[in-house]
Amino acid sequence: MNYSALIQNRKSVREFTDKPVSYQELETIRSYYTRYVRRLVPGLDTQLYFFGTDTREALEGAAGYNAFLVGAPQYLVLMSQRHALAHLNAGYMMEDLVLKLTDMGLDSCWVTFTSSEDIKDALGIESELDVAAIVAFGYGKKTTKRLRLNLRSMSNVDIEAKHRYMEPKRGIRDMAFLNTWGNTRNLDDFIGFYDDVLWEALYAASLSPSYLNRQAYGFLLHDGFISLVSRPDAYNRKIDGDLSLGIVLHHFSVVAENWAGKPQWKFGLEAAQPALPEGHGVVASCRL
Template identity: 35%
Template sequence: MDYEKLIEQRQSLRSFERKEVPAAALADLQTYFAKTERILPELGLELHCAAGSGTGLEGIAGYGGNAFSAPLYLLLLSEEKEGWLENAGFVGEQLFLKLIELGLSACWLTLTDGAATKRALGIEGDKKAAALFAVGYGKAERAETRLDIDTPANVKVDTRAGHIAPKISEQALFYEERFGQESEFIEDQFDPFLDKALYAASLAPSFLNRQNYRYLQSGRTLYLLDAADAKTCEEDRCLSLGATMANFWLVYSKYNANAYRWELGGTAEPEMQLPADYSIAAQLRLF
């Protein structure tokens, strides 16, 4: 799969044609799911496909309870332990990109009530609902139609050509050595592989496009920093962290065959000068 191309193509479409998703596409998706990369490979995951209009999901899943009436819903179930939602976001983003390759459209849906969502979709089992997608053949949306973004005052947001939803710029996303110190990305001086991976990470989805996380390189390690957001619940925030980690790693590992894996958690050093509300969500050894 050409992940760089798919990441640039991704859009979260919320209006779908009345057309069934072929069984062959679902079989292909399940085969791919079994091979997806994981942050926590020891966790048991299941992918369930459920046809339906979404009427049973109204009020328990989606943006403000709106499930967007899709012909198909994908529900990712997981064992629950520390980091399970970040792991689900990491896998879910890979599934999203595979759907694009299959010519399908999708959008992440907030799980307001995971247990009720399982019941509405007729899914049983002990694993918890971790991530939900509305899937189908999307209707094109007008370029000027986008979600309102209420960002903190110090967050720079750029509108990228070809993307309906604005994303944070790569320069504002990444710091060197200490929090707030932006990189100049000077050609021939900045790691080109890291540059490509950070660009992919900047295009990752997040709830209402908040993108409150930041990346910071200190020495040989890249840190993913996270801060609580009053408008984003913990579940959506953790899924978003997993999604941006996936985009970064899928591209970085393409150019670096010996790329290290993400590790969740970590302790900040004083010289990083992290604000009180930020902590280390994950870290990755670069070299």
């Protein structure tokens, strides 16, 4: 797959036509998941479930922004073994599937949820694993409106959050810093040294879907490392925050590895520990 092109083409779609997703298409997704899907943490036990159009009713109230659920012909539900990195890994894997859907001409939208148990009950899933990520998909309605949100149904989302998620995304200079957090002096020269690889990977990262479009993260280039840093964010909930971090790691990694080989991310205490403002934290780092 040409990840750079797919990342640039993908957008959240929240209205779908009645055109069903065919059995063959579902099999293509299933087989992609089994054989090729990218994983951030190899060895974590995961499972992919497919649910059809009647799922909307079952999920109503348990998933979606303020319980406003994106109605779609199909839903993907990714289950995962419990682990400190489970949602980072689920974000990474599910985004790989989202880009596979984009490659197949299908549209999609991530769907938030708060409780794995509620979703399992609603969908009748009997599994030792937890619900880790949900995506709605199908054939999107063609719309000329740039804004693809049903704002009336979103009236419970508060004004600031609502505005943020209609806003354009942060550009590279608002999310990548050199040596110290917030510093962009000499950033272009530094990135230029890497022959566009770094620029393209950061650009792909800047286009990532994130919970409420918060983009509560950034990258710090420092001491021979690149570190993904989480920013404090009042709206971010733990699961959505971690899924969004997994997604941005995916976008960065799949584009960077075209030229530079697969980034070897280190997490937690094994990651680099640069000085950061209060409330910020290194999620993962790898050598440049």
